[in-house]
Amino acid sequence: MAPIKPNQNSMMPHFSLNRISTRSKSTLPCHNSKEALEATRTKRKADCSPPKENKSIKRLAFGEKNINLLENIKKAKKTITVKKVTTQKKTVASVKTVNKISQKENLECLRAPALKVVTRQSKPTVSNQTAVKSKEVLKELNKINKRLSNEFEKTDDSLYYTASEDGSSNESTYCSAKKQHNLRSSSNSTVEIPLIQEVQQNAKQNVEKREENISNLSKQIKLKLNIGNHEVPDNVEDFDKENWDDCFQVSDYAMDIFNYLNEKETKFKIPDYLDRQICLTRWMRSLLVDWMVEIQESFELNHETLYLGVKLVDTYLSRMTIGKETLQLVGAAAMLVSCKFDERIPPMIDDFLYVCDGAYSKRELIRMEINLLKVCGFELGIPISYRFLRRYARCARIKMPVLTLARFVLEYSLMNYDTVTIRDSKLASAALYIAIKMKDVSGWTETLEFYTGYRLEDFKDVVLLLNNYINQPPNPKLMTVRNKYSHKIFFEVAKVPLLANNQLFT
The missing domain is CATH 1.10.472.10 (Cyclin-like)
Structure with missing residues (x-):
């Protein structure tokens, strides 16, 4: 590969090899002397590295101790001077927070023996103290100032007192006040328990009343519509009663559903339409149905899909006059609509175009689908x-x-x-x-x-x-x-x- 030339206009910085050095020039005593040039050419030696003479010493992979290396590190630490910085820390009064108490109880609690205040002993100052303070010391001072300004303010919710305020009272007064407060809190909890139970009972009663109202309304509706009141003769097997507990059988409504479909058949009655179809014959319709059966078998569709598709074709032909060139297009659109109605995963439009052997375009099939739905009135719940x-x-x-x-x-x-x-x-x-x-x-x-x-x-x-x-x-x-x-x-x-x-x- 050819070397990449640096571009002056590019945003990436360009580093020259002459600028790289092992040691900065400021550390050299003289820039023009031969000793300085030799110092720059020699390799930089790492601090506390083992001598080259002892070749047996190697770096260990899993953290084992290297005795010679530890000794060199200890020697190097002794040479480093550490300056200690000490500060005097302020004493902070102890705090005890409790809930709000009345004025009488507050006085009794204040007469309690004072809590012991533990102050931190400051370290002895060192004569060699530096003027600059370390970052850790400054952070601690800021924390102390914040706590004194924000947390230790006297409020009604807190008992803030020190040993200098009032420490002459006995311990018994403080204990008695504490016991009274605990008794009050326990009595409140005992009162809340029966209230919760009453609320739960009222909620249960409301739910039961609603369920009774719903069941009464459903019974009234069933009586008006004669749902579920099928009197089966003695010589007839009551198939719905045997499967009454099976929710998938819908035994409560099965008889009414099929009675409704029987009544609906008159609405979807198809007249004799071939007299108006000039270009179509019975033989052509039989060929179309045979082709639709082949589609149902090749795509592994439900049988309901096939029957609905044939029904849509007959409904469309009874209301519209078409030519023999568009008969297959009507059958493909009818199968597409019925697949969308009955199938869980219907085939794609391209699948129907492939079955038609490219006789129609995608736009023609979609337009026929829209026209079919409009002519049928978007009514696909046809009794089959x-x-x-x-x-x-x-x-x-x-x-x-x-x-x-x-x-x-x-x-x-x-x-x-x-x-x-x-x-x-x-x-x-x-x-x-x-x-x-x-x-x-x-x-x-x-x-x-x-x-x-x-x-x-x-x-x-x-x-x-x-x-x-x-x-x-x-x-x-x-x-x-x-x-x-x-x-x-x-x-x-x-x-x-x-x-x-x-x-x-x-």
Whole structure:
């Protein structure tokens, strides 16, 4: 590397090698003599360093004693003259601080024997005293002056007296005054204890009254809204009562929640909209739903996310007319919105753009998302058939293989456009009934009638519609749902033998 040249304009100081020396020139007797030049050239010897002749002496690493070095240090200390500085320290009166006492008690305490005052004996002065005082002596003098000026002033809160004031009284008067003061302080503490207990009792009573008022109000609200007052028939299993103590089941409100969803279905009813869509067909919608199922499987999303996405697509198409170029964009935006609503960690926008194979830009997807929410009125709490299916299966204690088969029937029906106008609660009831009959478990029991609110005659036409759609030969371009439920994780329910329509009602 090339040597760095000093810059005169830089802020860093530049040191020349000629200015470095081992000993200052002021210590030399003569600057021009040869002896002075030789003294500058010789190396500086450290004070109290061992002689060079004894080569066996070395510096020890862990603090062991070096006898020769200690002897040299002792010799050097003897040659150093130390001047002692002594000062006369002032006597300070003793102080005793107590709490405020009345004038009578103050007089009795003053008659007590005086406390002994211990004065510090000053050291004898030395004749060779220097005029300059050391820093330590000045600090001590400043401390004494501060203490005398600030701390030892006579106040009402302190008893300040010396031996010269009044020391003729007996010790008994002082002790009696002290005992009276202690008795008063102890009596005050005994009075405070019952007061604290009364305050605690009053607080507990107030809390109990508030809890009673809250419980009474909740009971009145439940009576007005008929919450928690479900009379279950004798032939029906009370599933909510068995799980009443489980806070995660929400058994107190489960029945009312699903009754509310049944009433809300009429608000989100979807009409037949394909007559107004000039550019769209049933086949195109089936392809879109199949693609959305593939997204749900590849991103490992919840099933509720898939059902809500399909519902948002149908709601948007029933209110807006679009071209076939933007159909996939609507499906991607619907899945993005449903992921934000149901998923704990939704996928990123770039993930949906990647699935669309770069057909749309990020700006187009965000604008479609905003437009979708505006058209749907930001109402995402739509009743979904999958939620009804899980509720009905749990109340009827349906086993997992049967429930999975019902999920296959229901998810496969999403691609069928004829199911768009049917209520979701009926679709869930029909799918569960088909699965029960295919597995030959039981019929439509009274427990299912009570929790679903439907008899078999109410959704018989829906059962026939779903069964006919399953029995159709599968299309090779719409195989995502069948391949999904043919896996061992889903008990291979897609391979279960199908039933004819006449076998379903026997």
